[in-house]
Amino acid sequence: MAERESHLWLECRHIIDTKGVKLESPGFPESYPSNHQCVYIIRSPPEETVTLTFHKFKLEKGENCQYDYVKIKDGESAAADVLDKLCGVQDNKTYKSSGRSLRLDFVTDVGVSFMGFSATYTFSNCPLRCYNGGTCHNNTCKCSYGYQGPQCQYHKSCKDKPCENNATCSERRIGYHCHCTTQYTGYNCERKKYEVKLTGRERVQRRDNVEFKCFLNGKAARNAKWFFNENRLQVHTNDRAQIDKHVLYIHHVTEEDEGDYLCAVYKDDNAYYDVKKLKVSARCRLRVEEARNITVSSNQTARLFCPIRTHHGVKVSWKKNGHPIRLSSRKVAAGRTLKFESVISVDEGKYTCIAVGPNGCSAKADVWLTYERKDIPQECGRNNFHMHDHGLLAKIKSGHRAALGSAPWFVNFVEAAVTKSFCGGTLISRTHIVTAAHCIKLFKGPFDNANVHVYLGTQNCSGLGGIKVQIKKVTVHPRYNQSSLFDSDIAIVELQEKLYFNKIIQPLCLVDSAVVEEVAFYSGVFGTVVGCGMTSTGYHPHHLNEVKVPYVSNESCRSTLHVGHNITSKMFCAGSIQAHQGDSCQGDSGGPYAVQLPSSSRWILVGIVSWGYKCDQSDSYGVYTNVGQFFDWITRIMSEP
Structure with missing residues (x-):
């Protein structure tokens, strides 16, 4: 009788918290029951751990233990880490918990049964005393942040390099302090301040409905921006796709909807995002033959x-x-x-x-x-900015600071008297800049080197740190008409000396109207505008900003803008009909509206910031000079001696 008391046939959901018990599966050493699913938990007293040893173990064997098995987990919950999954013959296996408990999930199917298992366990105290909030796991002290040593008895210092993710460290009288970058937080800056999570199915069948939800730190991301294959999605994308704050709905998906869906949230001038790759499976397949390229x-x-x-x-x-x-x-x-x-x-x-x-x-x-032959010059349109996320996500009004090297063709015109940027421009060759004609005509005085300082290769809106160049000649388009709301709003500034290109000074590609219309002038295409114009705070920035804005057809633009605003063939519109989605603004005039070629990493000049009724407000778009319409004029001016 005394011998039998030291054995225990396990019952489902049995919690064992006493010492000296020998564990046996139901029926051991005879066959265990079929179609059986049970959970057993071994729990030690506080401050102790569990060591479990299987002395006899024989279950039905199968590939990946798909028939009968025992899972050993480090903890009591179903989500605890799995230490092992056993089947077949597995004698003399030992497992240790990191905390107070081990969990055994015993599962059998309706097939054959074997004798099961027999095991013993012990509880043990950690031999170490852990100080300063440290805890003992597997005879080792796990120290709290800021402490180290076998028993967590020593303070860390900056010489131990405790700060993570490019944080800086400063010494304190006791210990240290980590100064995190804007994206990270925690004692050692070990975790991101914001985390975006996108939920929803990635593999669906044709004609299914899809719902993606975007969360910021576990809560609905109310100010989320949505992208599909790097293009910004509007609130009403089409008749099958709609955005409702943090949710994107796609009804009756087809192969047209396949691709990368990205949800982005902007905090502290940083973009946080997550991506889902939607794949549509056909219910059956048509036959595919060899392609002829x-x-x-x-x-x-x-x-x-x-x-x-x-x-x-x-x-x-x-x-x-x-x-x-x-x-x-x-x-x-x-x-x-x-x-x-x-x-x-x-x-x-x-x-x-x-x-x-x-x-x-x-x-x-x-x-x-x-x-076979490229009609776009090789030495143009290449920036030196490779961080794909910022290149995709950066926003001026309702926008964000431009990354260094993202627009090496940007030219900053600074009023000499007040050291303030008043217009932008675009470098298109070693000696020529294109800008808006009204930047020249509406300038307070003569547009010359005494009154205007021209800077390249800097992100600073005052020109600080940039290359200063000298003006040789200014040519305003002969048909520029200020009274008709800036028709033919384009001018060329010729420089006195040739520029040498480098990583921060590069020209933007100039192409004719056929290429522009093919690449840029249809719904869903976004252009990037850079400038030092007014931001969403109502102030002019110290650093260059950029924003992505979608092309809008001239018909839609005419119907939206107020009566009297004439949109000619020499102009085009871009922006969102909703407020606070991103727009160019006062001070961005003359700067580039650039579009990336879809089959390469190169950029082309599509437009020049010209005019607008309001900045980033509802029922208002930005209006740009259609540079493709002036390709022949620009090339002729550039070829003149």
């Missing part, structure tokens, strides 16, 4: 052929580099063919055809178009 030269006719076997009722659509294609008289889709008339450089890239049948079967295939 093509190589063409300038102005040739080209045909891309979709290599998907189609039949009656199958519809084919096209994407380029993950974005829907804008069809035109020059680019026509018919059946499985995409035809190009007079190919230009920006036609180069990866094209994806998507075929969908009436029964829901679908398939995708990639076809490449390679362009």
